[in-house]
Amino acid sequence: MATGTPVGPAVGPPRLPLVSVRDLSVAYDDGPVVLDGVDLDLFPGEMVALLGSSGSGKSTLMKSLTGFAPITGGSARVVGYDLTNLRRGQLRDVRASVGQVFQQFNLVGRLSVLTNVLTGALHDAGPVNLVGGFSGVHRRRAMELLDRVGIAHKATAQARTLSGGQQQRVAIARALMQRPKLILADEPVASLDPRMSHDVLDLLHEIAREDGIPVLVSLHVMTLALEHSDRIEGMRHGRMVVSAPTARVDTTDLAAIYDDEGADGDVDAA
């Protein structure tokens, strides 16, 4: 298994991981073990691509980081919380600190783009009604974020009228509205064409670098992962079989992840 130190500045204070997972096991409802002895560290400012064949456990790993998959063994520290030993109310705090981006965008189609972004602030806005209840501060921030993701001109449009790539930008702005300490993006480009896929991954990579937060992104297209990540984590049958800086990943690593199960991409591209 390839390993390596995470990408980052050669000098400066030691960086602490925002996510530190050790020997993690997950099983659903007394079923078979789905994650088996998984280790994972995510550091500030890095874009990490999570690769693996269908069913290897990528989504389950992401869900386990926000308490949506049952941890049966090992440990998981996420944004300062020990997920196996949470006190009352702390799971809510973890979820409020983790921005999530999904394949299907998960926007409310009949609401405006701006309102969709504002829902990212629901955890700290107190009781609001979705149409008029957000403060001017929240509204200004939502507009700034729409500007940052390049879609401020669509602020008043219904979300369902936007293209897939535009909707994913709105979803990313909504995640940023949470002021996240970590972003989890589960196959965020699986519904997008190649051009939009590159644009969305560029945007996520830029956010990781500029905001200094880790972005963990699961991808099916290997070539996209090789082009748009600082580090590759590779899963196979619920185990982490590769963990290495992207520049050092080679065909042996990719074979360890996919073997003859196939991937959407060319192994020789490495």
Ligand SMILES: Nc1ncnc2c1ncn2[C@@H]1O[C@H](COP(=O)(O)OP(=O)(O)OP(=O)(O)O)[C@@H](O)[C@H]1O
């Ligand atoms: N809620 C659930 N209950 C029971 N088993 C589940 C549940 N969710 C996932 N699994 C099982 O866990 C295993 C890993 O699934 P998971 O969705 O994490 O894989 P994945 O790598 O994300 O796959 P894909 O790339 O197809 O999304 C699979 O065998 C799946 O059937």
